[in-house]
Amino acid sequence: MASKSGGSSGSGWYSKPFRLVLIYFLVGGLWAVVSDVVEVNFALFPVAIDRLIFVAMTAVLFYIVLREYRIVIEQSRAAERDSAARVRAYFASAAEGLIVVDSRGLIVDANAKAEEMFGYRELELIGQPIEILVPERLREKHRRERREYLKTPRSRPMGFGRDPIGRRKDGTEFPIEVSLSHIGTKQGGLVTGFITDITERRNLEFQSRRSEAMAAIGTVAAGVAHELNNPLAIISARAELMMAEGAKLGLNSQLMSDLEVIQRNSQRASRVATELLTLARQPQKAHRPISINDLIAETILLFREQTMRDEIRIETQLADSLPEVMGDRTALSQAIVNLLSNAREAISRAGVIRITTQVSTGHPDEVLLTVEDTGTGISEDVLPHIFDLFYTTKSTGTGLGLWITRRAIREHGGEIDVTSKPGAGTIFRITLPALSRSADADETLKTG
Amino acid sequence: MPCKVLVVDDELDLVDTCARLIEGLGCVCIKAFDGPEAIAMIHAEHPDLILTDFNLPHGDGLQILRRAHEKPLAIPVILMTGYHTPEIAQAASDAGVSAYLRKPFLTRELTQAVRSALHFSKS
Numbered sequence: 001m002a003s004k005s006g007g008s009s010g011s012g013w014y015s016k017p018f019r020l021v022l023i024y025f026l027v028g029g030l031w032a033v034v035s036d037v038v039e040v041n042f043a044l045f046p047v048a049i050d051r052l053i054f055v056a057m058t059a060v061l062f063y064i065v066l067r068e069y070r071i072v073i074e075q076s077r078a079a080e081r082d083s084a085a086r087v088r089a090y091f092a093s094a095a096e097g098l099i100v101v102d103s104r105g106l107i108v109d110a111n112a113k114a115e116e117m118f119g120y121r122e123l124e125l126i127g128q129p130i131e132i133l134v135p136e137r138l139r140e141k142h143r144r145e146r147r148e149y150l151k152t153p154r155s156r157p158m159g160f161g162r163d164p165i166g167r168r169k170d171g172t173e174f175p176i177e178v179s180l181s182h183i184g185t186k187q188g189g190l191v192t193g194f195i196t197d198i199t200e201r202r203n204l205e206f207q208s209r210r211s212e213a214m215a216a217i218g219t220v221a222a223g224v225a226h227e228l229n230n231p232l233a234i235i236s237a238r239a240e241l242m243m244a245e246g247a248k249l250g251l252n253s254q255l256m257s258d259l260e261v262i263q264r265n266s267q268r269a270s271r272v273a274t275e276l277l278t279l280a281r282q283p284q285k286a287h288r289p290i291s292i293n294d295l296i297a298e299t300i301l302l303f304r305e306q307t308m309r310d311e312i313r314i315e316t317q318l319a320d321s322l323p324e325v326m327g328d329r330t331a332l333s334q335a336i337v338n339l340l341s342n343a344r345e346a347i348s349r350a351g352v353i354r355i356t357t358q359v360s361t362g363h364p365d366e367v368l369l370t371v372e373d374t375g376t377g378i379s380e381d382v383l384p385h386i387f388d389l390f391y392t393t394k395s396t397g398t399g400l401g402l403w404i405t406r407r408a409i410r411e412h413g414g415e416i417d418v419t420s421k422p423g424a425g426t427i428f429r430i431t432l433p434a435l436s437r438s439a440d441a442d443e444t445l446k447t448g
Numbered sequence: 449m450p451c452k453v454l455v456v457d458d459e460l461d462l463v464d465t466c467a468r469l470i471e472g473l474g475c476v477c478i479k480a481f482d483g484p485e486a487i488a489m490i491h492a493e494h495p496d497l498i499l500t501d502f503n504l505p506h507g508d509g510l511q512i513l514r515r516a517h518e519k520p521l522a523i524p525v526i527l528m529t530g531y532h533t534p535e536i537a538q539a540a541s542d543a544g545v546s547a548y549l550r551k552p553f554l555t556r557e558l559t560q561a562v563r564s565a566l567h568f569s570k571s
Contacts, residue, residue, distance in 0.1 A: 225530060225532070226503065227530075228530070229531070229550075229551040229552060230459050230462060230530045231459075232552040233462055233528075233530065233551035233552035233553060234459065234461045234462050234465055234552075236552040236553075237462075237465045237466075237469065237552070237553070237555050237558070238465055240554065240555040241465070241468060241469070241555065244555075266552055267552060267554075270551070270552050
C-alpha cells in the first residue's frame with residue numbers, strides 16, 4: 001500500500017484504436033491493390049475496388065469494437081484506482097491506529113494515527129519489528145503469541161491474559177486495545193492490527209469505580225452504624241442504670257468500675273461506625289509536617305502487648321535525620337496500623353515484623369517505609385487483588401484495610417507496592433514525598 | 449411532675465431502657481414500636497412528650513413529629529438516631545425538634561432532654 005499508484009491514463013495497446021485501425025487499413029489496402037497488380041498490371045482495377053471496400057468496412061467495424069473495448073477497460077481501471085485511493089484515505093484518516101505486519105513480524109505499513117500514538121515520525125516504523133511497540137519485558141511473550149497466532153490466524157481481539165500495553169518511542173507505556181485480522185495476499189499473509197489508546201477510558205473507569213467504591217463504603221457504614229448503635233445504646237444506658245442502682249445499694253467498687261468500663265467501651269465501639277462514615281464522606285483532612293519515625297514508634301506501642309503474647313518480635317531500623325512528610329497524622333497512622341495488623345495475622349505462631357525507614361536511594365526527595373514479615377506470604381493469584389475494595393481472604397476480614405491504606409498513601413502523593421513469597425513472607429514498600437528542608441523552615445517560621 | 453411520655457422505637461430493649469429512665473423522673477411511660485402504632489397512641493393517649501427513633505418500621509420519626517405538632521396537639525418531640533448524618537440533623541432541626549440525641553447517648557443526656565422539653569412545653 002506504500003507503493004505509488006502509477007501510470008498515465010491510456011497506456012495499453014488498445015488506447016489508440018484509430019491508429020491501430022489505420023495501420024490495418026493501410027496494410028489491408030496495400031494487399032487489396034498490390035496482389036492483383038503483380039499478376040495483371042492494373043487490368044482488373046474494379047476487383048481491387050471491391051477488395052478495398054471490404055477492407056474499409058472491416059476497418060470501421062474493427063474501429064468500433066476497439067473503441068468500445070477501450071471505454072470499458074478505462075472505466076474499470078478508473079474504478080480500481082478510485083477504490084485504492086479510498087482505501088488509502090480510510091487508512092490514513094482512521095481514528096484508530098492501523099499497523100500491518102508481515103509473517104516475519106516486520107511492520108509493512110502504519111497509518112498516521114499509529115505513528116502519532118507511538119510517537120514516531122512518518123514512515124519511521126516501516127521495516128521495524130512489531131516488538132518495537134511492546135514494552136521490553138513483554139517482547140519475548142509477544143513473539144511467542146505472534147507465532148501462535150500465525151498458526152491459526154483469525155480475527156480476534158489481542159490480549160496477553162490481561163490488557164495489552166503499548167510502548168512509545170520515548171519508552172513510556174500506555175494501555176491499548178488491539179483487534180487483529182489476517183489477510184492472505186500474493187506476497188504471503190499479512191496481519192492487520194487496529195489499535196486504540198485507552199488511557200482516557202481507563203482514567204474514567206478508575207474515577208467511576210472510585211466513586212462507586214466510596215458510595216459503597218458510605219452505604220455499608222450507614223448500615224453498620226445503624227445496626228451497631230441501637231444495641232450499643234442499650235448496653236451503654238443499661239450499664240449506667242446498673243451503676244445508679246449499684247450506688248444506691250452500695251455495690252463494691254470493683255463491680256462499679258467494671259460497669260464503668262462496659263459503658264465507656266460501648267461508647268468507643270460506636271465510634272468505629274462513625275469513623276467509617278466519616279471516611280466515606282471527607283477523605284481529605286488538614287496536612288501538617290509529620291515525622292514518620294515518631295509515628296511508627298507510637299503505632300508500635302499499640303501493638304507491643306498483643307505481639308508479645310503471640311511470640312512475634314517487632315524490629316525497627318529507622319534512619320536518623322529522616323526528612324518529615326506533609327500529611328494527615330490519623331490517616332497515615334491508620335495506614336501503618338493496617339499493615340502491622342496484616343503482618344501479625346500473616347505470622348501463624350512466632351516470627352518477626354521488620355519496619356525500616358530511609359531516604360529512597362536515588363530519590364532524595366522521597367521517604368521509603370517498608371514493613372516486612374516472616375509470615376505465610378501471599379499466593380500469586382491473590383497478590384494482584386489485595387488492594388481491591390472488599391477483597392479479603394480472611395474469614396473475619398472486611399476487605400477495607402489495604403484499600404484504605406493505599407488510598408491514604410496516594411492521597412499523600414505516595415505509592416505502595418508489595419512483593420511476597422508464599423512460605424517466606426511479605427514486604428510492603430511505601431514511598432512518600434519528603435518535605436524539603438526549605439519548606440520545613442518556612443513552616444517553622446509560620447508557626448514560630 | 450405528673451406527665452405522660454410516649455417512647456417509640458422498634459427495639460424493645462431500648463424502649464424499656466428509656467422507659468426506666470423516664471419513670472425515674474416520675475413520669476408515666478407509654479410505648480409504641482412502629483409509626484402507625486405511635487400515631488394511634490398520640491390521638492388516644494394525648495402524651496405530653498414524645499421520644500422517638502428516626503428510623504421506624506412503616507414510617508419515620510419526622511412523620512410522627514409532624515402529626516404531634518398538628519394543632520391543637522402541639523406535643524414536643526425528642527428525636528433519637530443511630531445513624532447520624534448532618535442531613536438528618538438539619539431536617540430534625542428544621543422540623544422543630546426539642547432535642548436530637550445520637551445513639552448511644554449517655555443517660556444524663558436523655559434525662560436532661562426530657563426535663564427541658566417538658567419544662568418548655570409547660571411554660
